[in-house]
Amino acid sequence: MKIGFIGLGNMGAPMARNLAAAGHEVRGFDIAAPVPGGVVPAPSAAGAAEDAEVVITMLPNGDILRAVAGEVIPAMKKGAVFLDCSTVDVESARAVAGQAAEAGLLAMDAPVSGGVGGAQAGTLTFMAGGPAEAFEIVKPLFDVMGQKAVHCGAAGAGQAAKICNNMILGATMIATCEAFALADRLGLDRQKMYDVVSTSSGQSWSMNVYCPAPGVGPQSPADNDYRPGFAAELMLKDLRLARQAAETSGARTPMGAEAARVYEEFVERAGGRGRDFSAILPWLAGEFGNEG
Amino acid sequence: MKIGFIGLGNMGAPMARNLAAAGHEVRGFDIAAPVPGGVVPAPSAAGAAEDAEVVITMLPNGDILRAVAGEVIPAMKKGAVFLDCSTVDVESARAVAGQAAEAGLLAMDAPVSGGVGGAQAGTLTFMAGGPAEAFEIVKPLFDVMGQKAVHCGAAGAGQAAKICNNMILGATMIATCEAFALADRLGLDRQKMYDVVSTSSGQSWSMNVYCPAPGVGPQSPADNDYRPGFAAELMLKDLRLARQAAETSGARTPMGAEAARVYEEFVERAGGRGRDFSAILPWLAGEFGNEG
Numbered sequence: 001m002k003i004g005f006i007g008l009g010n011m012g013a014p015m016a017r018n019l020a021a022a023g024h025e026v027r028g029f030d031i032a033a034p035v036p037g038g039v040v041p042a043p044s045a046a047g048a049a050e051d052a053e054v055v056i057t058m059l060p061n062g063d064i065l066r067a068v069a070g071e072v073i074p075a076m077k078k079g080a081v082f083l084d085c086s087t088v089d090v091e092s093a094r095a096v097a098g099q100a101a102e103a104g105l106l107a108m109d110a111p112v113s114g115g116v117g118g119a120q121a122g123t124l125t126f127m128a129g130g131p132a133e134a135f136e137i138v139k140p141l142f143d144v145m146g147q148k149a150v151h152c153g154a155a156g157a158g159q160a161a162k163i164c165n166n167m168i169l170g171a172t173m174i175a176t177c178e179a180f181a182l183a184d185r186l187g188l189d190r191q192k193m194y195d196v197v198s199t200s201s202g203q204s205w206s207m208n209v210y211c212p213a214p215g216v217g218p219q220s221p222a223d224n225d226y227r228p229g230f231a232a233e234l235m236l237k238d239l240r241l242a243r244q245a246a247e248t249s250g251a252r253t254p255m256g257a258e259a260a261r262v263y264e265e266f267v268e269r270a271g272g273r274g275r276d277f278s279a280i281l282p283w284l285a286g287e288f289g290n291e292g
Numbered sequence: 293m294k295i296g297f298i299g300l301g302n303m304g305a306p307m308a309r310n311l312a313a314a315g316h317e318v319r320g321f322d323i324a325a326p327v328p329g330g331v332v333p334a335p336s337a338a339g340a341a342e343d344a345e346v347v348i349t350m351l352p353n354g355d356i357l358r359a360v361a362g363e364v365i366p367a368m369k370k371g372a373v374f375l376d377c378s379t380v381d382v383e384s385a386r387a388v389a390g391q392a393a394e395a396g397l398l399a400m401d402a403p404v405s406g407g408v409g410g411a412q413a414g415t416l417t418f419m420a421g422g423p424a425e426a427f428e429i430v431k432p433l434f435d436v437m438g439q440k441a442v443h444c445g446a447a448g449a450g451q452a453a454k455i456c457n458n459m460i461l462g463a464t465m466i467a468t469c470e471a472f473a474l475a476d477r478l479g480l481d482r483q484k485m486y487d488v489v490s491t492s493s494g495q496s497w498s499m500n501v502y503c504p505a506p507g508v509g510p511q512s513p514a515d516n517d518y519r520p521g522f523a524a525e526l527m528l529k530d531l532r533l534a535r536q537a538a539e540t541s542g543a544r545t546p547m548g549a550e551a552a553r554v555y556e557e558f559v560e561r562a563g564g565r566g567r568d569f570s571a572i573l574p575w576l577a578g579e580f581g582n583e584g
Contacts, residue, residue, distance in 0.1 A: 090478055113492060113493060125492060127488055148491075150484070150487060150488050152480060152481075152484045152485075152488060153479070153480060153481055153484055154479070156478065156479070157478075157479070157480050157481075157484070160474075160475060160478040160479070160480040160485075161475075161480055161484065161485060161488045161489075163474075164471040164472075164474055164475050164478075164480065164485055164488075164489065164494070165471070165488060165489045165492050165493065165494035166493075166494070167467065167470065167471055167474070167494075168464070168467045168468055168470075168471050168489060168494035168496070168499070169493045169494045171463060171464070171466075171467035171547060172460070172463070172464045172467060172494070172496055174463075174546070174547045175459065175460045175463035175464060175547040175548065175551075176460055178459065178543070178544070178545040178546070178547055178548055179456040179457070179459055179460050179548075180456075181543050181544065181545075182452075182455075182456055182459070182534070182537060182538055182541070182543040182545055182548075183452060183453075183456050184543075185537075185538075185541035185542060185543040186382055186448065186449075186452040186456075186537060186541055186543075187445070187446070187448070187449070187452070188444060188445060188449050188452040188453055188456065189444075189445055189449075192442070192444045192445055192449070192453065193444075193452075193453060193456055195442060196419055196442050196444060196453045196456075196457060197453075197456065197457045197460060199440075200405060200417060200457050200497075201405060201457065201458075201461045201497045201498075201501075201502070202456070202457035202458070202459075202460035202461045202464070202497065203496065203497045204460070204464060204495065204496035204497065204498075205492075205493045205494065205495045205496065206493075206496075207460070209493075210493070242474070245474065245477075245478060246474055246477075249474070249477035249478055250477060251470070251473050251474040251476075251477040251478075251576075252470070252473065252576050253470040253473075253474055254466070254470070254550060254553075254554050255463060255466045255467040255470055255547065255550060255551065255554070256467065256470055256471075256474075258546060258547060258550040259467075259547065261546075262546050262547070284543075284544050
C-alpha cells in the first residue's frame, strides 16, 4: 500500500518503520525528526500525502493536527483514507474528520495505547472512530503496527474511548498508590495488601498488572526505578483532554478532575516529569518531591 | 466448638446461623435483633461469652465495639479468642485487641467483604489481623462462614487491609461511572466503551465484574435496578474510616478523600441511600437526584 506518514517522533518513527518493513511503500515527513530507515523522505507534509492511499498522522496535539490537516487534505486523492493516530481532543478530531469528508476522503481517528515500547514492538492497541469502510481499509496496517484494533463508532469515538479509558486508569492508579502509602502508615505489609487487594474488589490493571510497589506483583516500571513505561506528563495530557471533553460536553467527572489536579502537582511542582505515572507511590510515601 | 456471637443484625445473624448449622454450639446475643434458628439465646453479651472458646462480635462501629468489649472481655475464660468481624476504625480495633491481650485472651480483627449475600451463602472473605495462634484456632470458623481468609499481620492489619481495598474500590467505581457518563455525552456507545476498557488498562473489578451500566458486562446490581449488593451508605462508612485512618496516621489520600466527598453528596443529599454503590452512574447521568 502507498502510505504517507507525517509526524516521526518517538511514536511515529517506529510505526512508520514497521510499515515499511512489512513491505508497504512509506513516504515520511517531520518538521524536525529524522526519517527512519526504510521510509522515503518527502519534502513536505503535502508531498508525503500526494498519491498515498492512506495518510497517517502522529502529532502532539489538536492544534498541530488541524494545521497539518489543512495542508494535507487538499493534496490527497479522492477516496484515500486520512488516518489520525494522535491523541487529541474530541472536537479537533471531529473537525478534521468533517473537513476530510467534505474533501471526498475517508477519515478515521485511531489513538493508540501501548507507548513507545508498543510502537517499537508492533503491539499497540488502536481505538478507532470513523466509517466502517475506512476501518476495513486500514485494518491490515493496524495489524502491522499493533496487536489489537477496536472500531468504537463514528468520528471522534476513538478519541472518546481513549480518554475514558485513561481517565479511569489515572484515577485508579492514584487510588492504588494512596492505598499502599496508607498501608505503610498503618503498619500493613505491602505484599500482604497486594495479596488481599489483587484478589478482591480493589483489583485493577494498576494493581494486578502494573503494580506501583517495587518488588510486589509482576515486573513493572516500579521495579526499574520508575523509568517509563507511561510517563506521568503523558497521563497528565490525557487527563486534561478528559477534563476538556467533560467541560465542553457538560459531563460531571469529579474523580477525573481530582486525578488531573494530582498529576498536575506531581509533574509541574514535585519532580514527576520524566518518571513513570506509577511514581505517584514514592511521592505520596515521601521519598521525593516534598521539599516544595 | 463453643461460640459466643454478639451482634445478630443483617450480617451477624446468617453468620451465626451458618456456624450453628455446621454443628458448633452457638450462644447469641443482640440488644434488638432476634436470635436466629439453631442459635441459643443468651441473656446478655457477657452471658454469651462465658465458657466460649471463641467470641465473635459483628457490630456497627468502633464505639459500640469498645463498649461491648468492656463488658465481654472480663467474662471470657483465659486463652479464648476474641474475634471481631466488625468493620471499625484501626485505632478501636487495636485498643480492643490490647485490652483482650492484657486479659489473657487471643484477639483477632477480621472484617469481611461479600455483604449480606456472602454472609447468607457462607462465601465471605475475611481479612484478619492478630497472632498466628489465633488465626489457626478460628480458621475452621472462617471456612464455615466464608470461602477465603487472609492473615494480613498483627492487630489492626485486617481493618487496614479492608479500608485500603475499599478506598481503591470506591474511587475506581466512581471513576468508572464518570467514564460511562462522559461516554454518553461524547456519543460513545456504552457497550463499545466496555469492550475497550474491560480489555485495556482501565480494567478493574468495578468495570469487569460489577459493571455499573445496565445491560453491559456480566450481571450486576445495575441489572437489578441498582438494588444492593453493596449499599452506597456502607461504602461511605468505609471511605470515612479510610479518611480517619489517613488523618490519624498522616497519610495523603486525595482520591480517597474525593471519593468520600462524592459518596457523602450521593448518600446524604442526592437520594443515594439504599441504592447500590454503583448507582453513581445513573446519578451522574442525570437520571435522579439532581433536583437539589
